[in-house]
Amino acid sequence: MALKQIMLAKNIEAAEKRLGELRAKDGEIETREKELETSIGEAKTDEERKAVEDEVEKFTKEREAHEAARSKAEDELAGLKEELRKLNEKEPQRRSAGMRNKEGEEFAEIRDGINEFVRSKGQLRDGFTSVEGGALIPEELLAPQKKPEEEVDLRNYVKVVSVNSANGKYPVISKSNGKMNTVEELAANPKLANPVIEEIDYKIATRRGYIPISQEMIDDANYDVTGLIRDEINSQSLNTSNADIAAKLKTAPAKEVTGIDGVKDLVNKEIKKVYPVKFIVSSSLYAEWDKLKDKNGRYLMQDSITASSGKMILGREVVVLDDDLIGTAKGDLVGFVGDAKSFVTFFDRKRTSVEWVDNQIYGKLLAGIVRYDVRTTDTDAGFYITYRNEAGQVEGA
Numbered sequence: 001m002a003l004k005q006i007m008l009a010k011n012i013e014a015a016e017k018r019l020g021e022l023r024a025k026d027g028e029i030e031t032r033e034k035e036l037e038t039s040i041g042e043a044k045t046d047e048e049r050k051a052v053e054d055e056v057e058k059f060t061k062e063r064e065a066h067e068a069a070r071s072k073a074e075d076e077l078a079g080l081k082e083e084l085r086k087l088n089e090k091e092p093q094r095r096s097a098g099m100r101n102k103e104g105e106e107f108a109e110i111r112d113g114i115n116e117f118v119r120s121k122g123q124l125r126d127g128f129t130s131v132e133g134g135a136l137i138p139e140e141l142l143a144p145q146k147k148p149e150e151e152v153d154l155r156n157y158v159k160v161v162s163v164n165s166a167n168g169k170y171p172v173i174s175k176s177n178g179k180m181n182t183v184e185e186l187a188a189n190p191k192l193a194n195p196v197i198e199e200i201d202y203k204i205a206t207r208r209g210y211i212p213i214s215q216e217m218i219d220d221a222n223y224d225v226t227g228l229i230r231d232e233i234n235s236q237s238l239n240t241s242n243a244d245i246a247a248k249l250k251t252a253p254a255k256e257v258t259g260i261d262g263v264k265d266l267v268n269k270e271i272k273k274v275y276p277v278k279f280i281v282s283s284s285l286y287a288e289w290d291k292l293k294d295k296n297g298r299y300l301m302q303d304s305i306t307a308s309s310g311k312m313i314l315g316r317e318v319v320v321l322d323d324d325l326i327g328t329a330k331g332d333l334v335g336f337v338g339d340a341k342s343f344v345t346f347f348d349r350k351r352t353s354v355e356w357v358d359n360q361i362y363g364k365l366l367a368g369i370v371r372y373d374v375r376t377t378d379t380d381a382g383f384y385i386t387y388r389n390e391a392g393q394v395e396g397a
Contacts, residue, residue, distance in 0.1 A: 338382015
């Protein structure tokens, strides 16, 4: 990485820290606002009302200064990230000239070998690695084209562990309240709390999906068969892994919450602070939250340049899924609230391949194959909520 990028990365880290500190004060601002509302109602004498009025004026200036500082910090962070993105886009172009001869020729040979494997219906097997009768697709060749921004990959929100065997055990250390002790120099080390370690069994399963490829495509010498395989496997793999991960999130302890205050109570009182909470919710629940406003008429749902989903509520990221993916039917007001990365682990075998398989109706069909397992690893890390609107609030209004 060039020095300019290193410096920018350092500045981005500092800017994110500053922005995080400012956002942490949002709760303090909200608490003070509620306290002042209470003070206004309790003020009886002119003297008390004057004192409260002075406090309100002081608070208003502080809140405006805080919001301006936060907005400035967000703009600065966005500018730094955009500058780094532009530099990173130029960097591969500079490096590719020197690397193309070696790596480019190597991948071209593998791509040509896979194309010939497909066109020959599995008879030619030169130029690539075979696995279980199929052609192993290198991870580099599976690099997707630029994804649509609305496409959600739940693998980005859970813990991904690369494994080299078909099954095994994965140790998980429970989040604890253990603390280090202060000791004098040369004093004996105090006894620390023993960690609670649970071993999670995983067993890699094979997922297959047919790749729609016609004989005309195979016969066309100019058609990039590997490109078709890449696009289809990425699409099918994403849909499958999202469904499997969502199924695990739905096994979290069930909880019914009423109104946004119920969500606040759940986050503040029932989930340990060691878990960084995110909301992974149905599109119907998102639609309900997107309409909520505070007493000043400001929407609670906010745009965010730091959250990968682009949306935040209550200072936490909101990830939106289709109703029938995180729920069961259209209109479900449900979602996972908690730390998905602690709750779910995705065991990735990273052995994507294609092979010709027999089909009783259509003869031989090309199948894409991925191998992974999804396991629940920490059930204390979140809840699966069913949301109810507060009394007087009409759903869908």
